[in-house]
Amino acid sequence: MSGVRLLVGTRKGAFVLTSDGKRQKWDVSGPHFAGWEIYHLKGSPVNPNRVYASQTSGWFGQIIQRSDDGGKTWIQPGTPPGEKSAEQQGPPKGESNKFVYDTSAETGKPLTTHQFYDGKQHPWEFKRVWHIEPSLTDPDTVYAGVEDAALFRSTDGGKNWKELAGLRGHGTGPRWQPGAGGMCLHTIILDPKDPKRIYIAISAAGAFRTDDGGKTWRPINKGLYSQYIPEPTAEVGHCVHHVAMNPSRPNVLFMQKHWDVMRSDNAGDSWKEVSGDLPTDFGFVIDVHAHDPETIYVVPIKSDGEHFPPDGKLRVYRSKTGGNEWEALTKGLPQKDCYVNVLRDAMSVDSLDKCGVYFGTTGGQVYGSADAGDSWTPIVEHLPAVLSVEVQTLS
């Protein structure tokens, strides 16, 4: 019997929503980690019961949580509850939330500053984990995108983290700068056909790619045009909000930039705009249909100054032509007085037939469509503001 599990991160905890393959009735569990900001949760494609979560707080900093039973119970990796490090042998415990920037000469050029809001150089300071991306092949290997922007990897199930320092050290780092939400590495895409290729995106620096497993990186922002930066076609400095890929066609990427919806057919080497007839091309989320790689979804937001849908109508837009030609999907979504936002990691698709599409709002609603977006129903309506939505298709 197939089913789906939604992993929902919110401003005040995590929620796990489960349903069978019909996706009509849902069980809701949570809040897990009540009161904490849960920026992201994601399950391992290899072992769906292995789920990682980023738990964070302005008071207490970063915590990494891991579940091995599909989100029912959680531990801080390497530090089981009640186990006292003073009485144990072996490696130190309590390291799963230790993210230390690597400035060693062996792994890259030491790099300590980036551009700040005032145009001056500012020290790199770890704040939180925005995005967790488990390996496609090993449940103990997992990547973390952090603020201030850097990419970390754990190969022991989240117990210890090491920076892939070649990203910050490749040369453009001092020109990266924070967007309004901070200088965050928010998108990590692993290429299913080439295990050494990884795409990442940073706000506000742009998109980057490695072809050697993370040792060396290069910007992939050719074709982006950002009129709000001093040099609109600069190599870096673009406020990329999210990037999405269909695993069957990993060279084709879709991007929701601050403004503009973009497409690349050559693994990011160049981009072209596909905003087409969208009512506004500002937004945060973008995702691709699980079975049709030319069908993509966005949620247009009015503007960078007004983070809510145009005209108070919550509309998902779908293109079946890989961009440019868009249709509004409104059935089941509020079409008046709706002023929520949909944040960059808050949309996901399942791989059932028909493809399920899910998104969460800053108003605490999680909407789902079991028919590829033709119609929508609210799964839950009164959660804290939703930061992220990931779906696991279970068999």
Add this chain to the structure above:
Amino acid sequence: MIRVVLPGHLRALARVGSEVQLQIEGPVTQRSVLDALEAQYPMLRGTIRDHVTQERRPFLRFFACSEDYSLEPPDTPFPEAIASGAEPLLIIGAIAGG
């Protein structure tokens, strides 16, 4: 035994009650208390003071015998009432945010 009262979120993280007790040899200071606390409850490492710099997180404060010791050097001895366990050390989260 030293008594320490933790904020609610850290109690949940360590899965302890309202007060924990610590055995400390030598001077009872901010540093020695936090060292002992983190040794006994390693899941709290990085949550009260930064993993690397060992500096107090900005929105946390240390109160002993109704006095704020947050800005004292980390090796400043706490009052005898804390060292004897007559009074608990309070670790308090700032009242801020939404």
